[in-house]
Amino acid sequence: MLFVAEPFLGPEEQSAVVSVLESGWLTLGSRVREFEQAFGRRHGVEAAVAVDSCTAALHLALAALGVGPGDEVLVPSLTFVATVNAILYVGARPVFVDIEALDSPLVALADAEAKRTSRTRAVMLMHFAGHLAEAEPWQRFAARHGLLLVEDAAHAVGVDGVGRYGDAAAFSFYGNKNMTTGEGGMVLMRQPDLLERARRMRGHGMTRSVLQRLAARSPHYDVDMLGFNYRMDEIRAAIGLVQLGRLDAMNARRAELVALYHQRLRPLEEEGDLRIPRPRSGVSAHHIMPVLLPRHADRDAVGLAMQEAGIQTTIHYPPVHTLSFYRSREPELRLPLTEEFHRRELTLPLHPAMTDADVDRVVESLGDALAASRERAA
Numbered sequence: 001m002l003f004v005a006e007p008f009l010g011p012e013e014q015s016a017v018v019s020v021l022e023s024g025w026l027t028l029g030s031r032v033r034e035f036e037q038a039f040g041r042r043h044g045v046e047a048a049v050a051v052d053s054c055t056a057a058l059h060l061a062l063a064a065l066g067v068g069p070g071d072e073v074l075v076p077s078l079t080f081v082a083t084v085n086a087i088l089y090v091g092a093r094p095v096f097v098d099i100e101a102l103d104s105p106l107v108a109l110a111d112a113e114a115k116r117t118s119r120t121r122a123v124m125l126m127h128f129a130g131h132l133a134e135a136e137p138w139q140r141f142a143a144r145h146g147l148l149l150v151e152d153a154a155h156a157v158g159v160d161g162v163g164r165y166g167d168a169a170a171f172s173f174y175g176n177k178n179m180t181t182g183e184g185g186m187v188l189m190r191q192p193d194l195l196e197r198a199r200r201m202r203g204h205g206m207t208r209s210v211l212q213r214l215a216a217r218s219p220h221y222d223v224d225m226l227g228f229n230y231r232m233d234e235i236r237a238a239i240g241l242v243q244l245g246r247l248d249a250m251n252a253r254r255a256e257l258v259a260l261y262h263q264r265l266r267p268l269e270e271e272g273d274l275r276i277p278r279p280r281s282g283v284s285a286h287h288i289m290p291v292l293l294p295r296h297a298d299r300d301a302v303g304l305a306m307q308e309a310g311i312q313t314t315i316h317y318p319p320v321h322t323l324s325f326y327r328s329r330e331p332e333l334r335l336p337l338t339e340e341f342h343r344r345e346l347t348l349p350l351h352p353a354m355t356d357a358d359v360d361r362v363v364e365s366l367g368d369a370l371a372a373s374r375e376r377a378a
């Protein structure tokens with residue numbers, strides 16, 4: 001089976017894990033520190049806070065920024081549910097915004113402008129598929145209305161500019177992301193004092209960690225805020241350091257595969273009303289390979305036919321506003337472009353271990369499945 005995503009791991013990750021086990025220090029130690037510093041440097045900032053998921057990173061970012069009850073946060077619905085859940089965790093209200101266009105599935109500035117109210121406190125951007133949002137228009141929008149700008153950067157690790165759009169950014173190292181630690185995440189924040197606040201919230205709000213108490217030769221600590229346990233352990237940090245070293249090569253291979261997909265899919269684009277989203281910013285981490293099937297194609301039948309040919313496909317995403325929990329909060333809400341995008345979207349396999357021949361096989365299988373779908377319709 002050719003999978004949609006697959007972690008790219010080697011013997012270096014194995015020996016990194018073994019050396020942590022041999023060291024006897026398993027959590028929040030020197031490797032976590034080193035990973036934070038290396039990850040921050042890689043994204044052009046001084047410091048970062050490692051956590052155990054992107055969901056935790058999003059929660060800490062919003063909490064450290066002081067977003068809370070009475071605030072509204074503009075957010076895409078075409079995202080993973082965790083982006084929106086984090087807004088509810090801090091007691092704020094998510095306000096769903098439609099996408100720009102079918103071939104540009106990022107949150108639309110015009111719709112954000114239309115849905116802004118006097119209670120809007122923040123905008124959450126999500127770099128869908130790794131396609132970076134256009135920074136300048138969003139920075140102007142945020143500055144004009146005094147809004148916080150937060151990136152859900154789960155799809156866009158390692159690309160130039162990501163993590164520095166606004167006030168905070170959250171990254172994911174989940175098993176299917178561009179680099180992985182199994183589970184894991186990272187917070188970047190523009191203001192050093194707020195990043196330190198997030199760091200404290202990560203560990204129960206304690207004023208001193210175990211290492212700091214050792215260094216200070218004092219067992220005492222205080223708790224002066226509501227904290228959480230979102231710590232990263234040394235095992236994941238050690239894997240993360242190796243993966244970070246591979247990131248450029250892995251992202252470069254993704255870019256090659258996407259270029260090959262574009263080339264091979266061109267006939268289907270020209271004849272068959274197949275559409276491929278492309279980044280308006282021109283920059284992408286190529287996290288996933290989404291295509292929009294022709295309007296009348298039976299998407300689920302196409303996915304099933306491809307699975308029978310040994311190729312996994314998936315759908316990004318069921319729009320969050322259509323999931324029962326969110327639908328019950330806002331039954332009338334419609335986002336026409338987001339909904340059409342979801343109805344036609346199919347995600348093809350994309351990961352750095354794929355060969356050029358794998359791409360050919362996927363495109364051939366997709367072409368066959370679409371032809372079969374057309375015949376059934378006729």
Ligand SMILES: *Cc1c(COP(=O)(O)O)cnc(C)c1O
Nearest residue numbers: 053054055080082154172173174
């Ligand atoms: C994967 C993902 C998350 C959640 O990441 P976890 O590390 O699993 O918490 C959040 N947002 C987006 C867009 C994602 O793709």
